[in-house]
Amino acid sequence: xxxxxxxxxxEVRNVFKTFKIPLDGGRNIKQRIVQIFKKNKGYRxxxxxxxxxxxxxxxxxxxxxxxxGSGKSTLLKTMAGIYSADKGSIKVxxxxxxxxxxxxxxxxxxxxxxxxYLNGALLxxxxxxxxxxxxxxxxxxxxxxxxxxxxxxxxSGMQVRLAFSIAIxxxxxxxxxxxxxxxxxxxxxxxxxxxFGKLKRSGRTVVLVTHNMTAVEQYCSKALLLENGKVLAIGxxxxxxxxxxxxxxxxxxxxxxxxxAKKVHRTQGGLKIEAVDIVQGDVSTxxxxxxxxxxxxxxxxxxxxxxxxxxxxxxxxxxxxxxLATGTGGRYDDELSIKEGLSSIEFIVKxxxxxxxxxxxxxAFARGDKNSSQELIYQETEVIKFSIRGVVSRPHSLVxxxxxxxxxxxxx
Amino acid sequence: xxxxxxxxxxxxxxxxxxxxTDFKLRYQASTLGYLWSILNPLLLFSILYTVFDLFLGIxxxxxxxxxxxxxxxxxxxxxxxxxxxxxxxxxxxxxxxxKINFPKYIVVISGTISSLINLSLNLLVVLAFIxxxxxxxxxxxxxxxxxxxxxxAFALAISFFLSAVNVKFRDVGYLWxxxxxxxxxxxxxxxxxxxxxxxxxxxxxxxxxxxxxxxxQDARYVLVTHDSITLFSMVGNKLYTLAPFxxxxxxxxxxxxxxxxxxxxxxxxx
Numbered sequence: 001x002x003x004x005x006x007x008x009x010x011e012v013r014n015v016f017k018t019f020k021i022p023l024d025g026g027r028n029i030k031q032r033i034v035q036i037f038k039k040n041k042g043y044r045x046x047x048x049x050x051x052x053x054x055x056x057x058x059x060x061x062x063x064x065x066x067x068x069g070s071g072k073s074t075l076l077k078t079m080a081g082i083y084s085a086d087k088g089s090i091k092v093x094x095x096x097x098x099x100x101x102x103x104x105x106x107x108x109x110x111x112x113x114x115x116x117y118l119n120g121a122l123l124x125x126x127x128x129x130x131x132x133x134x135x136x137x138x139x140x141x142x143x144x145x146x147x148x149x150x151x152x153x154x155x156s157g158m159q160v161r162l163a164f165s166i167a168i169x170x171x172x173x174x175x176x177x178x179x180x181x182x183x184x185x186x187x188x189x190x191x192x193x194x195x196f197g198k199l200k201r202s203g204r205t206v207v208l209v210t211h212n213m214t215a216v217e218q219y220c221s222k223a224l225l226l227e228n229g230k231v232l233a234i235g236x237x238x239x240x241x242x243x244x245x246x247x248x249x250x251x252x253x254x255x256x257x258x259x260x261a262k263k264v265h266r267t268q269g270g271l272k273i274e275a276v277d278i279v280q281g282d283v284s285t286x287x288x289x290x291x292x293x294x295x296x297x298x299x300x301x302x303x304x305x306x307x308x309x310x311x312x313x314x315x316x317x318x319x320x321x322x323x324l325a326t327g328t329g330g331r332y333d334d335e336l337s338i339k340e341g342l343s344s345i346e347f348i349v350k351x352x353x354x355x356x357x358x359x360x361x362x363x364a365f366a367r368g369d370k371n372s373s374q375e376l377i378y379q380e381t382e383v384i385k386f387s388i389r390g391v392v393s394r395p396h397s398l399v400x401x402x403x404x405x406x407x408x409x410x411x412x
Numbered sequence: 413x414x415x416x417x418x419x420x421x422x423x424x425x426x427x428x429x430x431x432x433t434d435f436k437l438r439y440q441a442s443t444l445g446y447l448w449s450i451l452n453p454l455l456l457f458s459i460l461y462t463v464f465d466l467f468l469g470i471x472x473x474x475x476x477x478x479x480x481x482x483x484x485x486x487x488x489x490x491x492x493x494x495x496x497x498x499x500x501x502x503x504x505x506x507x508x509x510x511k512i513n514f515p516k517y518i519v520v521i522s523g524t525i526s527s528l529i530n531l532s533l534n535l536l537v538v539l540a541f542i543x544x545x546x547x548x549x550x551x552x553x554x555x556x557x558x559x560x561x562x563x564x565a566f567a568l569a570i571s572f573f574l575s576a577v578n579v580k581f582r583d584v585g586y587l588w589x590x591x592x593x594x595x596x597x598x599x600x601x602x603x604x605x606x607x608x609x610x611x612x613x614x615x616x617x618x619x620x621x622x623x624x625x626x627x628x629q630d631a632r633y634v635l636v637t638h639d640s641i642t643l644f645s646m647v648g649n650k651l652y653t654l655a656p657f658x659x660x661x662x663x664x665x666x667x668x669x670x671x672x673x674x675x676x677x678x679x680x681x682x
Contacts, residue, residue, distance in 0.1 A: 019680055077679070081513035084676045104511045109437055121429035122512055124422045 008093055009174050009205040010056040010079060015088035017049035017074055017229075048074040050229040051088070056207065056222075058093075058173075061200050063216045063237060064209045065244050066226035067251075072209045073178065075226065076100065079207065080176050094173030094205070097123055101178070103163030108152030112143060115151050116166060123170050133169045141165035168195055174205045189396075193218075213241040214393060245389070252358065252387040256286035259385050269377030270306065271365055274299040274342065276384040290390040291402050293352055298363065299344040306338035306377075308369035311345055314362040315354075323354065323399065327364075335369065355400035356391035360384070423515055430522035435529060449533035457482045457541060464602075474604055474639040476545045483538050483636055484601040484628045487560075490531040491567050491624050492592055497523035498571020499588055503578050506682035516675040520575050524568050531560065538635070547636055555634040563627045566660045573667035576674045579681050599625045605641045617646055623656040 020043040048071040056062045066072045077083045079090055080098035105122045106115050116137060120130040138144055141161040151159065196219045199206050210216060216223050216237050223240035225232040225247075233243050265273035277284045280294040288294050296313060310329030317323050326347060328336040336345070365378035391400045419427075439445040461478040464470050474480055501523035502509070502516060509516065535556070542549065578584045599622060600608070609616035619625055620643040632640035644653050 077510075082510065082679045098512060101511045105508050107433065107437070109440055110433065114433070114436070118429050118433055121426050122508070122514065124425070126421070126425045127429075 007058040008055055008091070009058045009060070010093070010096075010207070011089075011091040012055070012075075012079065013053050013089050013091075015049055015052045015075075015078060015085045015090060016047070017078060017083060017086055018045050018047040020044075021046050048229050049078065049085070052226075052229070052231055053088075054224055054231060054234055056205065058205050059203045061196075061206045061208065061219055061221045063220035063223035063240065064207065064226060065211070065213070065216060065223055065240060066232075067211075067248070070226040071229040072226055073100075074229075076176055076178060076207070076209050092174065095124070096174045096176065097170050097172030098176040099167050099178065100176070102167060103159060106151060106159065106163065109150060111150055112147040112154070112162060115162070116147075119163070119166050120170070123166075123172075125170065133171075137162075137165045137169050140168065164191070164195075175199070175207070177206065177208045212396075213244055214395065216241045216244075217392070252389065253285075253287045256358075256385045256387060259382075260286065263383065265380065265383065268379070269365070269367075270303045271338075271378045272301045272303075273363070273378075273380070273383060274301055276361065276363070278384065278386050286384070286386040288352070288354075288386060288388050290354065290356060290388050290400065291352055293348065293350050296347040296349070296361065297344055298347075299342065300365075301342050302338050302340055305340045306367055309336050309338045309365060309367045309377075310374065311336055312364045312366070313347055314364075315359050316362065317398075318358045321398065323359070324349075329366075329369075338365075338367075351401065352388075353399045353401040354388045355397055356388050356395035358385065358387045361386075423518055426514060427518050427522055427525075430519065431525050431529075434522060434526040438526065438530075446533075449530050450537055453482065453486055453534045453537040456485065457537075460485070470603070473606070475637045476542075476547055479538065479541045479545050479547070480632050480636045480640065481602065482541060483632055486531070486534045486538060487563060487628050487631060488596065488599065488601050488624065490527055490534070491563060493530070494524040494527035494564070494567035495570050495574065495588065495592075496585075497527055498568065499574040499578055499585060501571070502575040502678055503582070503682060509679045509682055513679075516678055517572065517671065520571050520671075521568065524564070524571055527567075528560075528564055535560075542635060549635070552634050556631055559627050559631050559634070562657075562660070563624065565664065566623045566627075569660060569664035569667045571667075572671040573663065576667075576671045576678075579674065579678055595622075595624070598622070599628065601628065605629065605646075609641070609646075616641075617643075617652075620646060621652075621655045621659070623660050626656040 022043045048069075052071075052075065064072050064075060074083065076098075077100065078085055079092070080096065080100065081090075081092075082098075082100070103115075103119065105118055107118065110118065113134075116134065117127060117130050120133075121127075125133075138147055141158075141164070143158060143162060146154065146158065151162075154162070193215070196206075196208070196215065200219050200221075208215070208220060220237040220240075222235070223237050224234045225240050225243055227247070232247075233240060235243070275297075276299075277297045278286060278288065278294055279297060280288050280292060298311065298313075310327055312325070312327035314322055315324040328345065360382040361384050362381045363378070363383045364376060364380075366374040367377050368374040394400075439448055442448060444451065457478060460481050464481060465478050470477070498520050501519045505519045508514075508519075574584055574588060598619060600619060605616055605620065605625075608619060620629065620641075626643045629640050629642045630644075633642050643656070644650065647653060
């Protein structure tokens with residue numbers, strides 16, 4: 001068997017980076033002078049990179065993952081040469097094309113065509129080289145009829161398409177991609193992911209910074225996990241994605257627990273919430289497995305007999321979108337009658353189609369039955385927070401029922 | 413950074429594209445467009461002619477005074493515009509610097525080059541007036557080219573320094589505005605240097621050591637009239653004529669070192 005010599009594409013050795021973040025501006029001379037008199041340094045130090053070393057070989061699709069503020073973006077920008085390392089060295093072998101943001105240097109006053117050339121020049125391509133790619137760029141962006149129009153007349157979607165189109169036609173040896181590429185509408189996201197797949201097959205060296213473990217598992221060959229500006233782990237894409245979830249999930253549990261513990265349930269209209277529990281598989285938890293049923297149990301105390309009423313539950317996701325509204329009353333048979341003392345209601349969510357996200361529950365009680373007008377007597381938001389984990393494929397959709405995919409050849 | 417890299421292929425491409433963009437955008441929204449580069453000095457000349465020649469009668473001792481004045485003002489305005497563009501170049505492209513790595517000096521050069529192009533167009537108008545006024549041009553008129561380059565070198569050196577300082581202290585732009593206003597009157601542009609020389613010979617000499625003044629007086633000498641008093645004709649010891657060049661060299665060295673040192677952190681500070 002022929003031995004393939006692995007060549008290094010990027011070598012990062014013991015890189016440190018510290019920023020001085022100016023306090024209250026400090027950009028003008030007056031403030032500087034004031035700072036001198038106050039013996040105030042005028043800045044605080046922030047070190048996003050604390051001794052990072054790793055090597056990326058040619059042809060690897062390398063993922064860099066970590067939570068917000070772990071130093072991912074700083075690392076990417078340092079690799080791209082935008083920031084200089086305070087200590088350590090970064091060796092790059094080949095032409096590096098960074099896409100930290102799409103459409104860098106786009107100017108609204110210029111036409112689409114002129115912007116293509118300007119953007120190309122910023123990426124290091126001559127007019128001749130751009131001219132050769134031009135038709136493909138326009139075709140991919142589907143903007144034939146608009147290239148002679150000023151960019152300011154483009155919709156934001158058109159601008160993104162043009163920018164992305166330039167990005168994918170730019171032929172560098174090493175691509176640095178930030179996850180910001182994968183924003184936009186779902187059709188565009190799909191285009192990004194399709195492009196990642198194509199990149200992986202093409203054998204080019206790619207560095208991808210992302211939060212999305214699905215992308216890591218699907219496209220990366222190797223990955224690195226950053227935490228507090230240090231390399232926590234380097235390994236195969238699967239290892240790192242698992243490690244990330246392992247660290248991230250307890251975090252969700254901790255965050256939910258802290259928030260839930262802080263929650264004080266007020267007494268309204270003679271009603272007091274004693275507890276709100278979420279139970280999955282006989283265990284009370286706030287981090288739920290996807291696809292499996294769970295139960296929301298509301299325990300409350302009333303200081304008097306109220307009689308017929310209703311209890312409503314709303315579940316909103318992290319973007320404050322109402323995902324589920326349910327409750328007693330309405331078309332349900334089991335009418336609620338609020339008696340004096342302790343009672344509890346269980347909502348059994350049989351089909352768990354919640355996707356991977358963090359949710360909170362809003363709760364309300366009303367007095368009166370469906371025949372009379374109802375009066376709201378109790379209302380509280382975020383009575384409990386919980387998270388769903390374990391949606392592996394495309395967790396960014398609003399809901400996520402279990403889907404089986406069958407592929408048939410020929411006519412079915 | 414190696415010196416040979418300063419204008420390597422990639423940097424040349426980028427510079428050309430940025431200059432092209434600047435030029436395109438310059439008169440973008442105006443109906444007459446590039447014509448303004450020609451019209452502006454033309455209108456300026458009619459104002460100068462009316463005010464100084466017809467009404468005030470300043471500069472009676474200098475032949476072709478309105479053209480003499482026009483040339484001085486155009487060179488001054490070039491210096492002002494180039495340094496102002498240069499000063500703002502880095503901060504203006506801040507968004508770009510944070511997203512992509514490219515040689516920072518390119519944006520300073522591109523900012524000043526568009527002023528240089530504008531100056532060339534303006535000089536064509538001056539040339540037309542020179543011919544209309546019946547000035548007989550000799551081959552020595554070609555000295556205007558090294559003179560313009562000298563002025564450009566000075567403006568560029570100052571731009572490098574100021575653009576880097578501007579990243580940290582945004583007040584620089586305002587300070588430079590005030591400084592330029594003072595410098596305008598300290599430079600023999602609207603008044604003949606003889607007015608100063610008649611009061612104090614020393615002050616006149618000091619004023620002429622200013623590279624901008626030296627260039628303007630020399631340019632007038634080679635293009636318009638030998639009535640223009642140059643540094644060379646004024647000082648006894650001809651070694652003093654090197655003074656403006658020494659000033660430019662010192663500014664250039666300081667500016668380059670400072671720019672190089674601080675450009676590493678532009679992306680963080682801007």
